[in-house]
Amino acid sequence: MKAARRSPGEVLPLLAIWVPVLVSILYVVGFTLYTVWIAFTPSTLLPEYGWVGLKNYVAILHTRNWNIAAANIVVYSVCFLALTTFLGLLLAVLLDQKLRGENVFRTIFLYPLAVSFVVTGVVWGWLLNPGIGIQKVVVGLGWTDFRFDWLVDRDRALYCIVLAGAWQASGFAMALFLAGLRSVDADLMKAAQIDGAGPLRTYRRVVLPTIWPIFIAVFVILLQFAIKTFDLAVALTGGGPGISTVLPSMVVYDFMFQRGLLGRGSAAAVLQLLMLVAVLVPYGVFRRWQTLKAARNA
């Protein structure tokens, strides 16, 4: 017998590598394919193994919930992206001014990231509640016709989620921008100043153009946050008033576990995944192109 048995010293490493690897791959690939497949079946409360083609997708795309959610996610993503990037960049530029107590400020701007979306949603729900929150306090100060009642306004409640989301995520954008600003060549900035450019002009013309890849990274990361937003909206508006602030992630949950329609819910989940793919695949190509270019220049 030539094929000697492998000694335990050889088998154990193989087990230690391949068991978690296979579990992970099964999880990432297998779970995804399973949900994709369930979306093609007539499954209701339990998975059923029939085939209905695109029926679930067609049904989903004709529900009011999904259409509102799809419109909301576009508005939410654009506003969240704009506000969070603006705040993040502002904070980063301010902190880049060699402030005394920079660490304290950085700690303050970043702490919202340590807090759960649920806590953020609950607390902002109180602050934005016109009956007890900011509106009540300002009115109590004597400005009696002050109104800030977006949370109970069908057309504006979505912007409340934007506010809370930006409060939580802008510190993150700040951290990335700050790392970028610190990597800009100091000589470059000096040269600009010697040429007579003021601080604002130096930033606009010299610093920001050199860190544009960071803008793209920030956009992509924030966009995928936005598309996945669930807990924050559940805790802050619960989709209301009415269903005016539902998001795709909430439609998925609603179909799967409140209406017991696993097939439809899975179809909605796949649509949500496709939104992510639409953001991440171009970014992946872009990163690829960047590394290739860097390799060629080296």
Next chain:
Amino acid sequence: MRSTRIAVYGLVTLLACIYLMPLLVVVLNSLRSTPDIFRNGMIGLPHGLEFSNFTEAWSGLCIAEHCTGIRGYMFNSMMMTLPATVISTFFGALLGYAISLWRFRGDMWVFGIITLGVFLPEQMKLVPWVLVLRDLGLYNTVAGLVLIHVIQGLSFTTLFCRNYYVGIPQELMKAAKIDGAGFFRIFWRIVLPLSPPILIVTVIWQFTGIWNEYLYGVTFASGDHQPVTAALIALAVTVSEAPKYGVQSAAVLIAAAPTLFVYLAGGKYFMRGLTAGAVK
């Protein structure tokens, strides 16, 4: 230039106050009585300190039909977060080491697939988890949530550790192999002793992420098996007719305390995890 400096400090201080406001409001309200909050609004100073808010939130508050406060839910969260953090970090280190230093056929493919798990939305995995947990008999148990977070966490921990270990020179590996050291000996003797910085980052990231997670907690656990994030939502529903803002603020503060503490204690490691997790 002096006036610009003053403007910069003024603006940054103003922004700091705005960012701190929600925390400040919760801290102050956790010490105020609910009638006081109703009368004077959310933002105000306490008249007398209602420490009883904390005792009621901890052990007396009614959530759904259980009137035992958030104590049990905090315990669930701990029992979910601690093991899941430790186990996922350990296997992440092992896999990161295997992929970056030990190398095996197809390792880059394995790494690529595992890291895709970082981006997948949780909604894509809900139905498969329902079946897996049911078949394993782990539905509505903390053990089931631990399993979910270990496997979900592997994507992150492997990514973090692999990216750190690629910085370890291959010569070190070669020398150890020539000395006859095997897979585990190299891991224990060479790789782990070099790992504390990345392990701290990974542990902080996992602890915060798992503690704060909501969707799995609410989907795969019910009643008094839920983690504290789900309990806070259940609490808001329970008291929606007659909110108890003072006690609720205390509950929110207790629920947020562990991750806030980790953030303050972990400082720069928390930052590193953020940037590492984001722009790998």
